[in-house]
Amino acid sequence: MVSSIEKAIDRLNKERSRDQSGGTEQIAAADEALVESDNVDAESKSITGEKTEDGKGVVAVNQDVSTANPIDSDAIVAAHELPEKEICEIDFETLGKAGYLVPNSDQQRLSEEYRIIKRPLLMNAFGKGAAPVERGNLVLVTSSFPGEGKTYTAINLGVSIATELDSTILLVDGDVLKSSLSKLLGMEDKPGLIDVLEDPTMDLGDVIQSTQVPKLKILPAGRRHQNSTELLASESMEKILTELAERYPDRIVLFDAPPMLATTEAGVLTYRMGQIVMVVEAGKTPVDAVNESIAQLDPNKVIGLVLNKSRVKSGHKYYGSYYG
Numbered sequence: 001m002v003s004s005i006e007k008a009i010d011r012l013n014k015e016r017s018r019d020q021s022g023g024t025e026q027i028a029a030a031d032e033a034l035v036e037s038d039n040v041d042a043e044s045k046s047i048t049g050e051k052t053e054d055g056k057g058v059v060a061v062n063q064d065v066s067t068a069n070p071i072d073s074d075a076i077v078a079a080h081e082l083p084e085k086e087i088c089e090i091d092f093e094t095l096g097k098a099g100y101l102v103p104n105s106d107q108q109r110l111s112e113e114y115r116i117i118k119r120p121l122l123m124n125a126f127g128k129g130a131a132p133v134e135r136g137n138l139v140l141v142t143s144s145f146p147g148e149g150k151t152y153t154a155i156n157l158g159v160s161i162a163t164e165l166d167s168t169i170l171l172v173d174g175d176v177l178k179s180s181l182s183k184l185l186g187m188e189d190k191p192g193l194i195d196v197l198e199d200p201t202m203d204l205g206d207v208i209q210s211t212q213v214p215k216l217k218i219l220p221a222g223r224r225h226q227n228s229t230e231l232l233a234s235e236s237m238e239k240i241l242t243e244l245a246e247r248y249p250d251r252i253v254l255f256d257a258p259p260m261l262a263t264t265e266a267g268v269l270t271y272r273m274g275q276i277v278m279v280v281e282a283g284k285t286p287v288d289a290v291n292e293s294i295a296q297l298d299p300n301k302v303i304g305l306v307l308n309k310s311r312v313k314s315g316h317k318y319y320g321s322y323y324g
């Protein structure tokens, strides 16, 4: 694993020096990574007595019938049926115009690139890779600095995975300070991760949003909190992650995170994930910064590099996603 990362860094170095000597604009490519794999416990536990994802569930009505008023049978039916959970419509038209990958579009290149990126992630997550990866279905997208394309990568990967036949995706806005993912998806006012962390009586199912794409669910950031780092590092977060990792064994939980070198939140989160996707902005992210970010990661994690905004043509050995 380390050697493939080193190879990628080495390649970035070479590309960079080539660019500088030739006076051309940056063209860099990080290759390989995410080659090691994992095994999600095939007999993952399921949680019983929980609400179903569509918001329906069984409500226990604790009323003493002997003293109660005459029973209204319509009210009983109403009390036993929670309202259908609303579907949050994502504005894919606007996202598509802004260059994001959207469902049912003809963005063949972009879609092929994300197919290449997601393949090893899925294999690791579902135990089809070379070696088991603990919590392989928990994947974090981060980068060294702001603006390198973490949220862009997370949304595109999310959409790409949602088109898989046998897996579902939960996109989590783990950048709780900026909450760009929630904003882009029109969910900035919804309760989310921070609310559940703050109030342990809240059920995760209550804040996970369904979308018009049945396999794509969203966990928004929720409301802002001044102690967000502490909340992300808390025991409650550990419980939430365990629940997320085990509740649906066929689900990838993909976190959009803040940058590694500009915040403490990302570092806290990486330790609890199975796979890390490190976004590198072609021609911009200094190689030293990539090295520094990777040095902060647990070497036992599966780490993949995604080269964003590259102008080189992508092939099976490259991750890249922009043709300017």
Ligand SMILES: Nc1ncnc2c1ncn2[C@@H]1O[C@H](COP(=O)(O)OP(=O)(O)OP(=O)(O)O)[C@@H](O)[C@H]1O
Residues within 6 Å of the ligand: 098, 099, 143, 145, 146, 147, 148, 149, 150, 151, 152, 153, 175, 178, 180, 258, 259, 308, 309, 321, 322
């Ligand atoms: N490959 C790309 N092609 C086109 N636009 C891109 C690409 N990658 C990122 N962008 C655009 O660049 C801007 C920054 O990207 P994004 O918000 O994903 O970065 P980020 O790393 O999440 O930033 P932050 O650290 O602030 O959260 C956005 O406007 C996004 O739409």
Ligand SMILES: [Mg+2]
Residues within 6 Å of the ligand: 150, 151, 152, 175, 178, 180, 181, 256, 257
């Ligand atoms: Mg972002």
